Amino acid sequence: MAETEFPRPIVTVDIVLLTLREERLHIALLPRTAEPFAGVAALIGGYVHVEEDSDAEAAVARILKAKAGLSGIFFEQLQTFASVDRDPRDWSVSIAYFALVPQEVLDEAGVALELRPVDAAGELPFDHADIVRAARERLRGKGAYSTIPARLLPDIFTMSELQAIYETVMGERLDQSAFRRKINDLNLLEEVEGEKRQTERARRPTTLYRLKAPLAVFDRRI
Known part of the structure; x- marks a missing residue:
């Protein structure tokens, strides 16, 4: 058999x-429109279109726009899942990604997605439960050493909101004074001049911040 005649996955x-x-991390799912597992909620995904996708990231951007109404959000490659038995149709390769979107942006997209807590997602088709677990572990690990968790917030946020999102992602309580000291030492944020927000917990309007760079990685734990 010639090399070009080998079956493709x-x-x-x-x-x-x-x-x-x-205040809980959720995954967004869509019901599948075709067999196998038609009608079952699954991760957002699709085939790579060799005629229009220049690479896997282009496929992700296309699928997020077409199926979730989202563009310009943070996403990063997770890992590849490949085996003869992960898909009942045939030998299958999935290039898995995790993506982060603020709640407000997801609501504005107007697409009816099913949201489930990431730690109580229930049964999922294929090996999607394994992919979700891997994404959760990756986010927790990288979140302690980067500004990735902040991509779950709007562009402008309070220091308390930032600490809360780190605590959610990392699954632990953080000392407020130590957290703020580390954030200031790492020089990650810039104050939004002329804007403050009144919150329920604060007696005076709270200072607002934004990230200085879309993504920053640091060499010590937050």
């Missing part, structure tokens, strides 16, 4: 789309 991208809802 199914190649897809699957996206663990994460957002914050009611």
